[in-house]
Amino acid sequence: xxxxxxxxxxxxxxxxxxxxxxxxxxxxxxxxxxxxxxxxxxxxxxxxxxxxxxxxxxxxxxxxxxxxxxxxxxxxxxxxxxxxxxxxxxxxxxxxxxxxxxxxxxxxxxxxxxxxxxxxxxxxxxxxxxxxxxxxxxxxxxxxxxxxxxxxxxxxxxxxxxxxxxxxxxxxxxxxxxxxxxxxxxxxxxxxxxxxxxxxxxxxxxxxxxxxxxxxxxxxxxxxxxxxxxxxxxxxxxxxxxxxxxxxxxxxxxxxxxxxxxxxxxxxxxxxxxxxxxxxxxxxxxxxxxxxxxxxxxxxxxxxxxxxxxxxxxxxxxxxxxxxxxxxxxxxxxxxxxxxxxxxxxxxxxxxxxxx
Amino acid sequence: xxxxxxxxxxxxxxxxxxxxxxxxxxxxxxxxxxxxxxxxxxxxxxxxxxxxxxxxxxxxxxxxxxxxxxxxxxxxxxxxxxxxxxxxxxxxxxxxxxxxxxxxxxxxxxxxxxxxxxxxxxxxxxxxxxxxxxxxxxxxxxxxxxxxxxxxxxxxxxxxxxxxxxxxxxxxxxxxxxxxxxxxxxxxxxxxxxxxxxxxxxxxxxxxxxxxxxxxxxxxxxxxxxxxxxxxxxxxxxxxxxxxxxxxxxxxxxxxxxxxxxxxxxxxxxxxxxxxxxxxxxxxxxxxxxxxxxxxxxxxxxxxxxxxxxxxxxxxxxxxxxxxxxxxxxxxxxxxxxxxxxxxxxxxxxxxxxxxxxxxxxxxxxxxxxxxxxxxxxxxxxxxxxxxxxxxxxxxxxxxxxxxxxxxxxxxxxxxxxxxxxxxxxxxxxxxxxxxxxxxxxxxxxxxxxxxxxxxxxxxxxxxxxxxxxxxxxxxxxxxxxxxxxxxxxxxxxxxxxxxx
Ligand code: SF4
Ligand code: SF4
Numbered sequence: 001x002x003x004x005x006x007x008x009x010x011x012x013x014x015x016x017x018x019x020x021x022x023x024x025x026x027x028x029x030x031x032x033x034x035x036x037x038x039x040x041x042x043x044x045x046x047x048x049x050x051x052x053x054x055x056x057x058x059x060x061x062x063x064x065x066x067x068x069x070x071x072x073x074x075x076x077x078x079x080x081x082x083x084x085x086x087x088x089x090x091x092x093x094x095x096x097x098x099x100x101x102x103x104x105x106x107x108x109x110x111x112x113x114x115x116x117x118x119x120x121x122x123x124x125x126x127x128x129x130x131x132x133x134x135x136x137x138x139x140x141x142x143x144x145x146x147x148x149x150x151x152x153x154x155x156x157x158x159x160x161x162x163x164x165x166x167x168x169x170x171x172x173x174x175x176x177x178x179x180x181x182x183x184x185x186x187x188x189x190x191x192x193x194x195x196x197x198x199x200x201x202x203x204x205x206x207x208x209x210x211x212x213x214x215x216x217x218x219x220x221x222x223x224x225x226x227x228x229x230x231x232x233x234x235x236x237x238x239x240x241x242x243x244x245x246x247x248x249x250x251x252x253x254x255x256x257x258x259x260x261x262x263x264x265x266x267x268x269x270x271x272x273x274x275x276x277x278x279x280x281x282x283x284x285x286x287x288x289x290x291x292x293x294x295x296x297x298x299x300x301x302x303x304x305x306x307x308x309x310x311x312x313x314x315x316x317x318x319x320x321x322x323x324x325x326x327x328x329x330x331x332x333x334x335x336x337x338x339x340x341x342x343x344x345x346x347x348x349x350x351x352x353x354x355x356x
Numbered sequence: 357x358x359x360x361x362x363x364x365x366x367x368x369x370x371x372x373x374x375x376x377x378x379x380x381x382x383x384x385x386x387x388x389x390x391x392x393x394x395x396x397x398x399x400x401x402x403x404x405x406x407x408x409x410x411x412x413x414x415x416x417x418x419x420x421x422x423x424x425x426x427x428x429x430x431x432x433x434x435x436x437x438x439x440x441x442x443x444x445x446x447x448x449x450x451x452x453x454x455x456x457x458x459x460x461x462x463x464x465x466x467x468x469x470x471x472x473x474x475x476x477x478x479x480x481x482x483x484x485x486x487x488x489x490x491x492x493x494x495x496x497x498x499x500x501x502x503x504x505x506x507x508x509x510x511x512x513x514x515x516x517x518x519x520x521x522x523x524x525x526x527x528x529x530x531x532x533x534x535x536x537x538x539x540x541x542x543x544x545x546x547x548x549x550x551x552x553x554x555x556x557x558x559x560x561x562x563x564x565x566x567x568x569x570x571x572x573x574x575x576x577x578x579x580x581x582x583x584x585x586x587x588x589x590x591x592x593x594x595x596x597x598x599x600x601x602x603x604x605x606x607x608x609x610x611x612x613x614x615x616x617x618x619x620x621x622x623x624x625x626x627x628x629x630x631x632x633x634x635x636x637x638x639x640x641x642x643x644x645x646x647x648x649x650x651x652x653x654x655x656x657x658x659x660x661x662x663x664x665x666x667x668x669x670x671x672x673x674x675x676x677x678x679x680x681x682x683x684x685x686x687x688x689x690x691x692x693x694x695x696x697x698x699x700x701x702x703x704x705x706x707x708x709x710x711x712x713x714x715x716x717x718x719x720x721x722x723x724x725x726x727x728x729x730x731x732x733x734x735x736x737x738x739x740x741x742x743x744x745x746x747x748x749x750x751x752x753x754x755x756x757x758x759x760x761x762x763x764x765x766x767x768x769x770x771x772x773x774x775x776x777x778x779x780x781x782x783x784x785x786x787x788x789x790x791x792x793x794x795x796x797x798x799x800x801x802x803x804x805x806x807x808x809x810x811x812x813x814x815x816x817x818x819x820x821x822x823x824x825x826x827x828x829x830x831x832x833x834x835x836x837x838x839x840x841x842x843x844x845x846x847x848x849x850x851x852x853x854x855x856x857x
Contacts, residue, residue, distance in 0.1 A: 012452070012785035014771030015713075016372065016530060016692040017721040020778045022729055080726065122727040122779075234736075288732035288745060337741040339763040340602060341615035346763070348615040 022121075025283075026081030028232045032223035033088060033278065039216045044096035044148060046159025048212050051103050052091040054163070058107025059087030066116035082121050086110050089129035089278060092213025093271060093318070094136070097148045099165045102140065106132040126325045127285045130318045137313070147210065210269070217273045224277025236293035237286060237300075238276040244301020245272060252309065260309065271317035272304065279317065285325040292328075292335040299324045368739035369595045369603070370772045372530050375569065376692075380653045381533035383661030385541050388669065388677050390437045390464050395447045395704040396422065396668035397459040401497040402504045403429030408460055414441045418470040419644055422460055425492065431505045431707075432495040436646040436666030439464035450671075450689045450706060454699035459668070473642035479552050484514060487556040487639055494638030495645050495707075500524055500535075500599065500628030501690060503708035506635065509625070513557040516620040521559045522608055523550055525566035525573065525629040526592065526599030527710075529691025534649040534710040535629050537662040539566065539573035542633050543580035549632030550587055552639050557625055561586045564629070565604045569594035596693060597770040601626040603739050615766055630710070645707060650674065655716035656684035665705065671712055672701035684714035692719075693771040725780045734773035734783065740766045744773035744783050751790040756797070759790055767791070 041049045063083035067074045087107050094102060114128030115121070137144045214220070227233045245266055252260030266272065271279070280286060280300045287296050300320050307316025338344050399405035406423035416422055416435040423433040442463045446456035479487065492507035523546075527535040539546060550562050564581070566574050568591040581587040592598055592607050602613050605624055613619050619626050630648065637643040646667055653660040658679030665674060671687065688695040689709050705712070734744035742763050750759040767787050774783040 011686070011697055011720075011722070012782060012788065013688075013695060013697075013769070014693045014775050014784065015686060015688050015695065015697065015715060015720050016775065017723075017780065018370070018372070018776050019721075020733075020776065021723065021780070022726055022778050025729075025731065025778050077726075082729075120727065122729045283729050283731040286730075288730055288735045288743065290732075290736070293732075332743075332746070336743055336746075336762075337735065337738075339615065339742060339766055340606070340740040341612050341617075341766065342741075342763065346761070348617065349612060350614070 022080045022082070025232055026085050028230050029085055029227065029278065030081070030088060032226045032230075032232075033092065033213070034223075036213045036216050036219040036223055036274075037088070037092060039219050040092065040096065040213045043215065044212065047162040048096040048159075050160050050163040051094060051096065051098055051100070052088070052212065054100050055091035055094065055103035055107045056084055056087035058104040059083050059090065059111045060107075062108040062111035063116060066112055066120075070116070070120075072120070077120070080121065083111050083115075086115065086128045089274075090132050092274065093129065093133050093211050095144060095146050095148070096212040097162055098143055098146065100163050101165075102136060102143055106136050109135055122284055124284055125329070126322050127279055127282050130279060130321050130325075133318050134322060137318075211271070214271050214274045217268045220273040220277060224273065227277060227281075233277070233281040234290065234293070236290050237281045237297040240294050240297030241276040241280050241301040241304075242267060242272070244298040245305050246301070248302060248305045252305075266305065266308070271315060275300065275304070275317035275321060280321050280324070285321075285328060287328050287331045287335065289332070289335055289337050291337070292331045295331055295335065296324050296328065299327065368737065368741075368772070369597055369770075370737050370775050371595055372775075375530045375594070376653065377531065377533050377536070377569070380531070380651060380660035380662065381536050381570075383659075385537055385649065385662050385664060386677075388663050388665040388674070390466060390468060390666065391669055391673040392464060393442070393670065393673075394436055394439075394462045394464060394666055394668040395459045395670065396433055396436070396462065397447070397449070397457060397704055397706055398423050398433060399457060400433065400503060400667070400706040400708065401431045402502070403427065403431070405458065406430060406433045406495075408444050410441050410444075410460065412441050412444060415439070416441060416462060418468055419473060419646060420471050421493075421644070425495075425505075429505055429508050431497050432493065432644075433460070434495055434644040434646045435462060436668060437462070437464050438467050438469040448699065448703050450696060450698060450703045450709070452697045452699060459704060462668075475641050476639060479639045480555055482555075482639075484510075484556045484558065487552060490639050490642070491556070491635055494634070494643070496631060496634045496638055497645075497707050498628055499630035499634060499648060499708060499710065501694070501708045501710060502601075503706070506627070506631055509627075510553065510556045512618070512620050513559070513625040516623065518557050518559050518620055518625045519561070519623045520609070520625075521550065521554055521557065521562040522601075522605055522619070522624050522626040523562055523564040523629055523632060524599055524601070524604055524626055525564055525570075525577070526604055527570070528567060528594070528596040528599040529693050529695075529711075530596070531653045531713055532651045532691045532711040533653075534651045534662055536570050536573050537649050537651070538630050538633050539570070540576050543573075543576040545633040545636045546577065546629050547580040547584065547587060547632075548640065549634070549636035550627075551584065552635055553627060553632060554586070559625065561588070563587075563608050564589045565592045565598070565608050566590070567592055567594040567598055596772065597739055597768065600739065600768055600770060602768070615763070648707065648710075650705060650709060651711035652678040652714075653711060654684065654688075654713040655719050656680050656682045656714035667707055668704045670701070671698060671703050671705065674705065674712055675701060675714060680714060682716060685717040686713075686715045686720050688713040688715060693775065694769060721780070723780045725782055728777075728779055728781055731778060733776040733778065737772040737776045739770060739772060740768060742767060742773075744787075745781075747790075748781060748783055748786050751786050756790055756794050760794055764790060764794070 060083045064074050064078055067077055090106050090110050110128040110132035114131045115124045118124040224238055228235060246263050249263040249266040253262040287293050303320035303323055304316040307319050341349055343349055404427040407426050408423045410416060410422045417438045418435060420435045421432055422435050425432045439462045441460060443461040447459045448454050449457040488507045488510050496506040497503040525535055525539055554562055564577060574589060574591050578589045581589055590608055597603055601619055605619055606612055611622055613622060634645050647664060648667060649662050650665050651662050652674055658681040687698040687701060689698055690696060690711055728745050730745060738744055747759050747762055747764055769784055769788060771784050
């Protein structure tokens with residue numbers, strides 16, 4: 001072979017790269033969401049599917065529109081999958097039979113104001129799915145707390161009509177979520193030991209009232225473990241978030257069971273699992289150092305408990321994560337790994353203080 | 357491991373799934389026949405370039421000194437075979453820029469006639485200084501790639517009373533196996549070199565760190581070292597960059613080298629196994645460093661393996677010897693993580709070159725970078741505990757001072773961060789650029805300070821001269837006055853009081 005003719009690319013080292021890319025990461029997270037989402041379709045029927053599809057479409061449309069406005073390449077960025085994932089995460093945190101426009105407004109909001117307004121992927125301060133969820137909850141409290149009892153799924157077409165609002169949801173099927181019920185009863189002066197939660201008998205299968213994909217805790221946790229196994233996420237945030245929620249819950253319940261819900265209810269209800277494995281672990285909005293992630297996770301868990309217990313809303317995961325998102329830049333600034341050969345303060349280690 | 361490490365997790369570096377070392381590493385060492393032309397660069401080491409001692413047209417012999425060391429940190433250069441000096445001038449340097457650098461070009465005559473080498477029966481009867489002298493004369497530099505001249509390094513070790521030699525057999529770069537090869541095939545030479553170096557430095561023990569993905573090398577080295585209790589063969593986990601001095605020291609001794617300091621300051625001196633073998637040849641057999649084992653590897657190479665090749669052989673000749681089966685998309689001198697991409701194949705090898713890679717398009721990923729998604733992978737991978745994403749962000753924002761304060765100077769340019777980055781950010785490139793920029797600014801500052809000093813000195817000189825002129829004038833005036841007074845006194849012939857006042 002004529003070596004004179006070789007045309008070479010000279011580039012800076014390294015010349016090898018791990019087979020990893022943003023879209024691979026996003027695909028792995030989506031794959032981990034599949035079991036819980038599929039189960040939700042089974043549980044809540046086709047309206048859940050339509051809502052899911054609409055939310056994702058809206059979130060992609062929002063991203064595409066912003067990219068076009070900014071004159072950035074639309075296709076390449078859309079293909080990274082982050083907009084799909086944002087829509088998906090938002091969808092699984094919505095009430096399963098919410099009307100179509102909830103998905104559209106939420107999806108658009110998540111990627112436009114929640115993400116692209118900050119400068120696109122990597123620059124958003126808040127988790128786009130969670131900020132959209134909070135926006136929806138504050139703006140449309142009725143629709144956002146309109147839960148259905150998992151029962152007899154309507155046909156695909158009827159489901160679409162429910163989602164499109166052309167067919168009323170049968171009254172017998174609506175209910176408050178477990179956390180919501182507890183909160184309302186507490187407000188009415190009924191303590192937790194005496195509330196009666198119809199359809200809320202704790203069901204380990206996840207066949208409970210709740211948002212689209214949050215109910216099947218075990219499938220969510222399974223997805224989370226898969227993410228850990230694939231090394232998409234590390235244990236630091238999920239484990240510490242669950243600890244941050246479990247410890248005060250256990251202490252509170254031990255002190256006054258009539259006022260404080262028990263630990264397993266806290267852990268297995270609402271968005272705790274989804275939050276711990278899929279929401280709080282969002283790369284962009286969580287600290288990058290391991291020590292910082294531990295603080296972040298503990299904060300998310302603790303704030304979730306505080307908001308659920310003392311706040312005005314029954315569910316606290318989304319608020320807690322957003323609050324900790326706001327603290328992330330500070331955590332990253334203050335907590336850095338120790339540099340090799342330097343003290344925590346950044347001074348070169350002394351020669352005498354050799355560690356053995 | 358402290359509680360903090362337990363909580364925050366240890367595990368720097370990367371562990372490439374396929375290290376591409378085999379099958380090349382398992383092929384027996386081949387000796388390359390002398391090529392028609394050799395270009396021996398004058399600067400193959402850290403320090404001052406060597407000064408040519410031959411002229412165009414001179415006949416040289418194998419092992420003959422052709423360029424002498426200049427200054428304290430430098431290394432001489434020897435002819436790898438016999439032939440005629442065809443040119444002394446510039447050739448393309450093994451650097452992506454393709455800039456020229458000075459080299460002596462030899463047209464070989466195929467006779468391979470040699471000068472006579474001065475052998476030493478018992479190197480341990482020599483004084484440390486005599487050993488350093490022989491190492492210096494042989495032109496030995498760190499063959500792991502750092503290319504710091506070995507003789508001044510040994511002297512530095514003696515000055516710091518180094519007690520332990522750390523021998524680097526890590527060879528953590530994927531694709532490369534030249535150290536592996538020397539340990540498998542020349543383990544006795546390596547161990548002898550270690551003993552000689554211990555004697556030269558005054559160290560009482562040596563620890564040889566070898567990655568556990570080289571069981572054959574570990575076995576061979578254990579066998580060679582079995583009679584020497586002071587030399588310990590230590591298998592270490594295969595993890596890039598285990599072969600970095602600081603990481604190997606940490607793994608083998610649990611100590612950290614303070615930031616900005618040399619390993620010698622904590623009583624350790626790190627040398628590569630190939631360097632030790634070269635020391636053995638130099639001190640025992642008087643043979644200078646004019647050839648070395650080079651791994652020729654990569655998807656485009658027909659017969660990958662290790663080749664004993666003269667230093668200064670052109671990359672194209674080396675590739676022709678191993679054969680190419682497809683057109684390489686990139687040629688790399690060194691390993692894929694830290695090696696330099698070559699502009700073309702008409703580039704000579706140097707002493708520090710342990711490998712030439714001809715990589716195919718599939719082996720190199722050229723994906724345009726996308727924005728950082730703050731995944732933290734680079735933070736986990738960095739063996740120095742840096743936060744590459746923050747460094748990169750600061751540099752892109754033009755804030756070099758903050759990047760410097762965050763430890764940019766501690767960056768090894770090992771490439772772990774860029775290797776794992778899902779966004780394909782050019783992190784190492786960014787860091788090298790910033791280091792260069794900071795260096796340039798420091799130089800400029802130094803220069804402007806120097807200029808200021810010069811200006812100030814000039815000003816002072818002018819003022820001093822002016823002052824001196826005035827003083828001299830005053831003195832002359834006083835003298836004249838005195839003379840006049842004296843003359844007047846003599847004229848008047850009358851005694852005067854205080855005439856000289
Ligand atoms: S920042 Fe420097 S030392 Fe750290 S991984 Fe990147 S290249 Fe290596
Ligand atoms: S690995 Fe790349 S994308 Fe991830 S935090 Fe580091 S620079 Fe950003």
